[in-house]
Amino acid sequence: MESASGGFLSGEMPPAGPSRRRARKGLSALQRRRMLEDWAFILPQLIVFVGLTIVPFIIAIPMLFTDIAQFNDPQINWVGLHNFKAIFVDRGVQADYVPALRRTLTFVALNYTTVYIFGLSLALLMYEVGFRGGFFTVVYLPLMVSGLAVGYMAVMLFSQETGTANQLLMELNLIKKGIDIYSPGGTMFLLPLLVGWRYAGYNMAIFLSGLLSIPEETIESAVVDGASYLQRLTRIYFPQMWPSFILATTMCLIGSFAVFDELVALGALYVNPEANLLSTLFFIYGFQVERLGQGMTMAVETFLPLVFLGAALQRLQRRLQY
Amino acid sequence: MARADILEKLETTREPVFTASRRKRLLRVFATVLMVVYSLLTLFPFYALFVRSFVPTKEASDLHLWLPEVEEVRLEAEVGNLAVFYDMDTADLKDALGIPQTEFLGARTTLEEIVEEYDIPEEQMRDYFAGFYRYNGWNTLLLGDLYGTTFWACLGRTLLVTLASLVVLITLSIFTGYGLAGLQRKDQMAVYNIYLLQMIIPAMLILLPQYQLFQWIFRLFPTYPEKGFTRWALQLLALILINIKGTALSTMIFVSAISGIPKDLEDSAMIDGASRLQYVRHVLFPLVKVPIVSLIVIQMPLIYNQFLQPYVYLDPANSTLLPFIQSAVGQFSTNFQVIYSAIFASVVPMVIVYLLFRRMFVEGVLAGAIKG
Numbered sequence: 001m002e003s004a005s006g007g008f009l010s011g012e013m014p015p016a017g018p019s020r021r022r023a024r025k026g027l028s029a030l031q032r033r034r035m036l037e038d039w040a041f042i043l044p045q046l047i048v049f050v051g052l053t054i055v056p057f058i059i060a061i062p063m064l065f066t067d068i069a070q071f072n073d074p075q076i077n078w079v080g081l082h083n084f085k086a087i088f089v090d091r092g093v094q095a096d097y098v099p100a101l102r103r104t105l106t107f108v109a110l111n112y113t114t115v116y117i118f119g120l121s122l123a124l125l126m127y128e129v130g131f132r133g134g135f136f137t138v139v140y141l142p143l144m145v146s147g148l149a150v151g152y153m154a155v156m157l158f159s160q161e162t163g164t165a166n167q168l169l170m171e172l173n174l175i176k177k178g179i180d181i182y183s184p185g186g187t188m189f190l191l192p193l194l195v196g197w198r199y200a201g202y203n204m205a206i207f208l209s210g211l212l213s214i215p216e217e218t219i220e221s222a223v224v225d226g227a228s229y230l231q232r233l234t235r236i237y238f239p240q241m242w243p244s245f246i247l248a249t250t251m252c253l254i255g256s257f258a259v260f261d262e263l264v265a266l267g268a269l270y271v272n273p274e275a276n277l278l279s280t281l282f283f284i285y286g287f288q289v290e291r292l293g294q295g296m297t298m299a300v301e302t303f304l305p306l307v308f309l310g311a312a313l314q315r316l317q318r319r320l321q322y
Numbered sequence: 323m324a325r326a327d328i329l330e331k332l333e334t335t336r337e338p339v340f341t342a343s344r345r346k347r348l349l350r351v352f353a354t355v356l357m358v359v360y361s362l363l364t365l366f367p368f369y370a371l372f373v374r375s376f377v378p379t380k381e382a383s384d385l386h387l388w389l390p391e392v393e394e395v396r397l398e399a400e401v402g403n404l405a406v407f408y409d410m411d412t413a414d415l416k417d418a419l420g421i422p423q424t425e426f427l428g429a430r431t432t433l434e435e436i437v438e439e440y441d442i443p444e445e446q447m448r449d450y451f452a453g454f455y456r457y458n459g460w461n462t463l464l465l466g467d468l469y470g471t472t473f474w475a476c477l478g479r480t481l482l483v484t485l486a487s488l489v490v491l492i493t494l495s496i497f498t499g500y501g502l503a504g505l506q507r508k509d510q511m512a513v514y515n516i517y518l519l520q521m522i523i524p525a526m527l528i529l530l531p532q533y534q535l536f537q538w539i540f541r542l543f544p545t546y547p548e549k550g551f552t553r554w555a556l557q558l559l560a561l562i563l564i565n566i567k568g569t570a571l572s573t574m575i576f577v578s579a580i581s582g583i584p585k586d587l588e589d590s591a592m593i594d595g596a597s598r599l600q601y602v603r604h605v606l607f608p609l610v611k612v613p614i615v616s617l618i619v620i621q622m623p624l625i626y627n628q629f630l631q632p633y634v635y636l637d638p639a640n641s642t643l644l645p646f647i648q649s650a651v652g653q654f655s656t657n658f659q660v661i662y663s664a665i666f667a668s669v670v671p672m673v674i675v676y677l678l679f680r681r682m683f684v685e686g687v688l689a690g691a692i693k694g
Contacts, residue, residue, distance in 0.1 A: 035509070037598055041501030042513055045494035049567045053520060056531035063531070071537050122360070129353045137680045138361040140687065141368075144676045145669050146627035148644055152651070152665045153367045156374055162658065164370040167385035197364070205687050250522065258524040261629045264648065279526045286530045287634070296530050303527040310522030 064297045069290040083297035096281055097298060104277040107192055108256040114196025115252050119203020124233075126204065127211045140201030147198065151265020154194045155181055187266060187274040195262060199255070203248055210244025211237065246317040250310055257306060278302055368669070375663040376456045378408075382658050395451035397437065397444065402429025406656070408454040418450050459663030468649055470639035473667065476646040481671075483558060483632075483642060484625045487565035491621065492614055495568055499576025499610075500602055503583075514573060521570035525630065533634055536560050554640040561635055561642075565625050572621075575613040575690060583609055612689065619679070619686035626672050643668050 027035065064083055066076045086093040122139055126132065142150060157165035158181040166178035180186045214237065222236050238245075258279055266275035269284065276284075278298075285295025370387075377386045378393075395404075405412055412427055419442050421427075427436065433447055453461070463473055498517075502510045540560075545552040583606070591601045629644040636642060638649055647664045654660040676683055 035507065038501040038510070041497040041598075041602075045498045045566070045568045046513060046516075048494075048563055049517065049520070052532060052535075052564060052567045053523060053528060054516070056528040056535055059535055060528075060531035063534070071534050072541075125353050125356060129350055129357070132357070133681070133684055135357050135361060136684050137677075138364050140683065141364060141673070141676065144623050144627075144672045146629060146644055148627075148629050148648065149665045149669050152661065153371055156371060156658075156662060156665075157367060162382040164374060164385065167383075168387070171385055201687075209688055254522055254524055258526050260526065261627075261644075264629070279524075282526055282530070286533075292530065299527050299530065303524050306524065307522050307527075311519075314518060314522060 060296055060300070063293055064300060066293050068293040070292055073292070079293070083294050084301065086294060087298060087301065093294065093298075096285075097278075099273075100276055100278050100281040101302075103188070103274070104257065104279075106188055107259070107277060108253065110188070110192035111195055111256045111259075112249070112252050114192050115199075115203050115248050118196045118200035119248065120207050122200060122204040123207035123211060124237075126208060136201070136204075139204055142198045143201050145198070147195075147259070147261030148265050150194055150198050151262040154190055154262075155265060158186065158190055181266065182272050182274065184274045187272065191262065191266065191275065195256075195259060198262075202251075206244050206248050206251070207241065210241035214240045242320045243317050246313055246320065250313045250317070253306065253313075254310055257303065368673075371662055371666050371669070375459050375659065375666045377659060377662075378455055378458065379656065379658045390456065392452055392455050394448055395433065395455070397434040397447070398432050400429065401427050401431045401433070401436070404433075404451070404454075405429075408451075408458045410454065415450070419446065459657070459659035459661075460667075462654070462657070462660045463650065463663045463667060468638075468646070468653055469641075471641055471646065473646065473664075476641050476643045477671070479558065479641070480626060480643040483561055483565070484622060487562050487625050488618060488622060490562065491566040491568070491572065492617060494566055495572040495576050495617065496580075496602065496606065496610060496614075498568060498573055499580045500598075500606060502573070502577045503580040505577065505581070514577060517568060517573035518570045520568070529630065529634070532564075536635065549637070549639070554637065557636050557640055561628075561632055564631055565621075565628075569621075571690060572617055575616055576610065579610050579613040580606065612686075615682050616686040616690040619683045620690050622675070623672055 065078055065080060067079045067082075068076050087097045088094075126135065145153075155163075157163050158179050160166065160178040160180040160182075163178055163181070166175070169175045170178065179190070181190050218236055218240075219232065222232050227235065259277065260279045260283070263269075263275045263277055263280045266272055268275035268277070268280040269288070282295045282299045285291045285298070373386050373389060374382075376389050378390070381390065401412060401415070404410055413423060415421075416423055416425065416427070419436070419440065421436075421440050421442075425440075433451075436442065437444055437447055466472070498513075502514055505511050505514055540546045540556055543552055543556060546556060547553070587605060588601055591605050592598075596604070627644065628642070629648070632642040633645045633648065636645060638645070641649065647668045650664045651661050
């Protein structure tokens with residue numbers, strides 16, 4: 001599947017053959033018919049996709065310049081660039097935005113390390129010991145659980161008084177006082193841990209398929225030549241796994257900024273401001289405090305640079321992969 | 323080379339070879355131990371959740387690693403406290419004990435007083451409360467209703483949405499893959515790149531305008547504001563549309579798989595008089611089973627576990643499973659037994675499917691992973 005189509009995914013046109021030359025002059029009737037039929041197959045899903053992904057972008061644009069407070073707001077006024085300037089000049093908005101941004105960036109950084117702590121380590125472990133279906137099944141299991149349930153499981157384990165893990169650790173005399181998941185430190189530490197744990201199987205699969213695509217001869221010859229494990233890692237494995245690293249980075253970056261369900265479970269919308277990251281802040285602005293226009297604008301200001309970064313990473317990955 | 327030299331060389335080479343294999347074996351043991359430890363740590367939260375769904379809230383501050391022994395209810399307990407602890411309806415209590423509904427039970431009335439006043443055997447009283455001790459959470463969740471719906475109705479809606487979304491998503495994605503197969507023309511490449519955008523657009527960025535768009539569409543239906551079939555059908559339809567819109571992954575795996583199928587197959591089907599639609603149904607479909615499985619195992623948990631969109635789009639009375647769980651957590655915020663029963667119940671169906679089809683999941687995920 002992979003090799004048969006690799007060339008098509010590279011994003012380049014196939015070498016100019018007779019068909020391409022003809023295309024320049026104009027399509028034959030047969031080709032034109034083929035193209036129309038292709039579009040009949042493409043259109044049903046494309047309409048839904050464009051309608052729900054691209055069109056929202058377009059209808060959002062005028063709303064960014066208004067004081068629209070809620071959906072179906074009857075009274076809307078133009079406010080120019082006010083919404084865009086708010087995160088730089090408006091104290092009230094800054095008081096919401098800046099702490100959420102700080103928490104989000106901390107979370108992204110910590111979450112990115114869990115990609116390696118869980119995903120890469122488990123993939124290397126599995127690669128060295130040999131593929132174990134049972135182990136894969138267990139590592140991938142948390143991905144079957146919703147972010148909401150994972151969040152509540154963390155609350156169950158790490159509530160200060162009633163957390164099962166806390167009680168167990170205290171019983172074993174490993175800690176004196178229970179970890180409080182609702183405290184600033186507790187939230188910031190446990191959140192990336194539980195997200196990393198949940199996605200461990202996914203990241204492991206990404207790295208594992210990177211490892212499995214390395215030609216075995218290169219590894220064998222390195223082993224015969226007496227390369228140590230560390231040398232093998234840095235000289236043989238990692239350089240050939242670049243597409244996996246970039247894919248994992250892209251997914252983690254986009255995923256970390258979009259994390260939502262886990263935060264709701266940790267009480268971000270009501271009781272625990274420490275779990276309030278940017279995604280929940282935009283949600284609150286849109287659905288709870290009636291500042292829809294401002295919320296949308298902040299979402300665009302925050303995410304648009306990310307979309308460009310993601311697009312750049314995607315291009316890089318595709319170029320490296322084939 | 324003299325015989326002695328060879329022997330000497332053998333001596334010197336045998337040593338490192340031996341240690342290397344022993345080190346390798348040690349490394350394998352070490353790695354296996356790590357795997358087992360990680361597996362146990364991964365499974366522990368599930369086990370703890372199972373146990374906690376049976377632990378009464380008032381014992382939540384004690385460590386429970388096994389199901390709790392059933393504790394007999396103390397007859398000095400006050401009805402008001404029990405009602406709060408167990409989310410018990412005093413009307414049900416009166417029914418079960420044969421007390422007329424017209425009688426008033428004060429919050430501070432003790433069970434002892436009830437036993438004396440209405441001449442009820444103590445045993446009957448204890449039996450009634452025994453069920454509450456362990457199964458209060460499960461009873462409340464599975465038998466009760468909340469905001470005009472029940473756990474089972476929500477589970478049904480979730481299964482409906484998941485199934486409908488997957489069937490339509492697969493059909494449309496195969497069409498897309500077939501229409502784009504080869505990626506030889508500029509228009510095909512452009513469409514393909516549009517789908518790749520999905521991977522890098524965070525759901526949160528389009529959530530608000532997407533919701534606004536659907537509000538406009540809903541308002542075209544005059545009966546939408548009233549509670550009823552139209553409203554609920556439209557809300558579920560919105561959810562399904564969001565799920566079937568196609569992703570970078572769905573497009574990539576089908577374009578890639580269908581591009582790999584020899585063109586001769588299509589030509590011979592055409593010569594035999596098949597239309598392109600017939601070719602897709604009878605020839606292509608059986609050939610893309612592997613990517614179909616890949617897509618199912620990646621999308622099914624995502625759709626089943628969807629929270630944000632149904633939370634926003636669906637009325638509480640028309641909810642799917644996860645928003646219902648969130649409502650239950652809000653409603654029973656002091657009753658951990660109900661909360662953990664609800665969480666555990668939401669996890670079980672997907673985990674069962676996963677364990678039944680684990681081979682497909684492992685293979686499908688590995689095949690799909692490299693594509694993102």
